[in-house]
Amino acid sequence: MKKNWLLFAGLFSCAVASAQDIKPYGALPTKPQVAWADLEYYMFIHFGPNTFTNKEWGHGDEDPKVFNPKHLDARQWARTAKLAGMKGIVITAKHHDGFCLWPSKYSTHTVRESAWKDGKGDILKELSAACKEYGLKFGVYLSPWDRNHPAYGTAEYNQIFAKTLNEVLSGYGPVFEQWFDGANGGNIKQPYDWDLFHSVVYKNQPNAVIFSDVGPGCRWVGNENGYAGTTNWSTLNVKGFTPGVGGPDTKSLNEGNEDGEKWVPTECDVSIRPGWFYSPDTDDKVKSLNQLLDIYYASVGRNGNLILNVPVDRDGLIHPNDSTRLMELRQVLDASFKDNLARQAKVTATNTRSNNTAVKVSNLTDGNNKTYWAASEGKNDAVITLTYSKPVTFNRLVLQEFIALGQRVKAFKVEVLDNGSLKEVANETTIGHKRILRLPLTTTSQIRISILDAKAAPVISEIQLFKAPGVITTPEISRQEGGKVIINGASSPDVTIHYTTDGTEPDFQSPVYNWNSNISLPRGGTVKARAYVDQGKTAGKVVTKDFDIASGTWKVVGSTNRKAIDGNVESVYVTDKNEIQIDLAETFNLKGFTYTPPESDDHGGTISIYGYEFYVSKDGEQWSKVATGQFANIKNNPVIQTVKFQATDARYIKLVSTAPSDGKSKSVAIAELGILTR
Incomplete structure (x- = not known):
């Protein structure tokens, strides 16, 4: 490692020396930033008590003994990253819950208090050794927010966090990236001493690149989708900004600032699953190969680095579904960039x-x-x-x-x-x-x-x-609340998506879907789509999507919040009234309803409906119950639920939660609510 760095430093110095008659322009990268840019693609690992409690943000009050990955193998993580073509691993050494993946002297909420290895384990020690063995860079995430430490919110805490940082950065060998999350939530606010924190990093790891909304080493891309702007400057205006809520606006984070004050390049963070921490509920929701290819070209391909989160499971291993997809991505990228x-x-x-x-x-x-x-x-x-x-x-x-x-x-x-x-x-x-x-x-x-x-x-x-090989995609068909149909899947110009709306099977002569295709089905209908590559020589499977009445004219009674009927399953309607009423704007002959739950329970406080009652009305005053029951296994398998009932005319509908999926919450959530008339 040291010899490689010295060699790079020599090459860098020679290159700059020979270019000395070329006047540098604007803010410039440091040597570590240039080396960091060449890494391009590395792994993020979110791991901790949240892995076992099915939460994204733990509260710090969890029993540390819940953390017990009995088959943990950091060498498997490193081996997977290496085989995937990644250049390093950054791990959540301490997330917001305050749990430390090493036996910190400055906390009582650590692996030392856990059931794992009877409290004698040290994940940072194992991972840093594994990274060294497989020739990977080692990086750490430490959140300054600590929902467990009693000193959080006091003047003393900044010094405690600085000592915690020093403990990690002085004890586990070279660190290529220090990841800082600017989160400062809950009822207790802590004024972070960023100058102090940075000084600790540079004292111990002078070549480390520091991540935050304003760097100084690299910046957040402004979203968690992994997409940088098509225009992307590595320079950023940082004066007056701080990490977290005090950061620059989203556009500046995503695109940088032309002639920005400092060299703060983009890092694109995204998870291979819907959440950042492992959940068994998402084993079948690993991003598709084409989604990962889109992300790669929108990050590495747009002047950014890609840090792809691959959460470790409850056994302490990278799940086979995740590693399989990583190897598929590596295979395609190798084939795509094989012969220059x-x-x-x-x-x-x-x-x-x-x-x-x-x-x-x-x-x-x-x-x-x-x-x-x-x-x-x-x-x-x-x-x-x-x-x-x-x-x-x-x-x-x-x-x-x-x-x-x-x-x-x-x-x-x-x-x-x-x-x-x-x-x-x-x-x-x-x-x-x-x-x-x-x-x-x-x-x-x-x-x-x-x-x-x-x-x-x-x-x-x-x-x-x-010449990259064509990759067959599986089209994804959705519809906006006004009735416009969207078909995703043409992930590159190599792929064309052909579709029909008359019930016939699409072929290469069927209409081609593109950004200006106008498919509108406000009254419902059937869309079929198929992907083609190699100019029609190879076809993918046909995907069929049936739509009923679109929700564009509907209203939520007593609320302006349309998240339950906006056609977007990623926006979630949360209510503590345990019910929602919808005005359909006209009378329909209803034959059933659909309920789409949030992707995972307890993500930002969203709890699915388990027990339900469904009512209909012609005037919004006199109601008739037409269905009652439970959405079986919805907590572990949060997919769209379809309930049919005897046909009846109605203009108003009401969904009532009789039991939340966790059995105790007072509020429930709806990603989408629909009707069946066909």
Whole structure:
């Protein structure tokens, strides 16, 4: 590890020295930040008492003996990460509940008090050793929020947290990233001393990159979906901001700030499951291969690093469903970026800087992002052309800037020679450390990359060209509250989604779904869809979705909250009245209803309905009970529930919870409520 770092430092110094006549532009990365950017993809592990209590945010009052992963194997975690192509692991050493995954001297809520290994275990010790064995970087997450420690909320606490930090950062070897969550919740507020915390990090780990909403090492992307902005600057305005609620606005986090004060690049955090901690309820909800591919291209492919959460299960192992999906992703990425077709091209460029031996056009395709090509000083545009003696077929284009000299490119376009004339196939904005474009499968003998605008003379380190294999997707069909149908699944230009609304099976001649397709079924209907790759040569399975009356004109009686009828299962309606009444706006002949529960119980206080009664009315005053029962196993299997009853005319409906799924809560939740008329 040390030798590799010294080698990198030497290469970095040589590169900067040879580029000394190229004036750096704007805020610049440190050496650790440059090395961090090259990691690109690594694992997040959320693990602790929440794993056993089925909670996302523990309250700190859980019995530490609940934590007992009897078959814990940190080497399995590291081995999985290595085989997945990841470069490191960051673990939640201490989450908001205050539970420490090591026997801290500054807490009584730790593995020492747990049932695991009779209190003699140390997860950080085991994981840091496993990372070293498998050649992975080791990182830690420590939340300053502590819902267990009695000193939280007092002046004393900042010193206690600083000592806790020091304990971790001085005791487990090199740490490549220190993850800080700015959460400061509950009734007790703690004014965090961020300067103190940062000083502890740099004293012990001078090369660590510190994550938070404002860095200083890297920043949150502004969402937990793993998507960076299509425009993404690595620079950010940080003055006046703090981690957490005091952070920059979402747009700034997602896109950065052009000419920002500091170099604070994007890290995209997302979980492979619906929640951050393991729950057996989500074993069948691991993200699909195509969802993970979308995330990869929207993070690593948009000048960000991807930290993918893979929660450890109650046995202390990465679940087979998660590891299987990780290996599928690795296989596709390896195949997609296997043969760099740019190396076969004759490369030329306009405005090439002269009198600098480090600046070579050949550096653009040498596979080394420590070498570069640069335009002449004062020239903020240029054209780079790849020419082939025989046509090549490609669908991926990778561009990289030499970020040690700053991020410069503001706009570029890509054209190909098509029947004797140039055809534009992409028009984009920023590049940064890496930009990956997914393009339609294209055959040409010439590719032209035109840098249209830049902050200073462009300095480009890499241009790569690949033909990625087509990946069959399974379309996902949904409908908005107004009736518009959305079909997801065309995860790249390699894939086309064909659909029908007349009940027939879709084929390659059926209409193609795209962003401007206008499929509207406010009165219900059936949509069938199928994915195709290789220009129709290979087809996926047909997906069918039946819709009933759309909820666009409905109203929740006595409330303006439409989350139960907004067509979005991710928004959740919570009520402590144990019932909801809906005005359907007109009278329908009802034959049943559907209830979609929240994805998991106790996620932000959402509890599913277990026992129910369902009523109908023509006037909203006189009600008739038409169904009663229980949604069996809904806590462990939170899927849409369909209940049919004898047909009856009604304009108003009422769903009453007679028992919550946890047997005790006073409030219940509804992700979506629908009716059956067909």
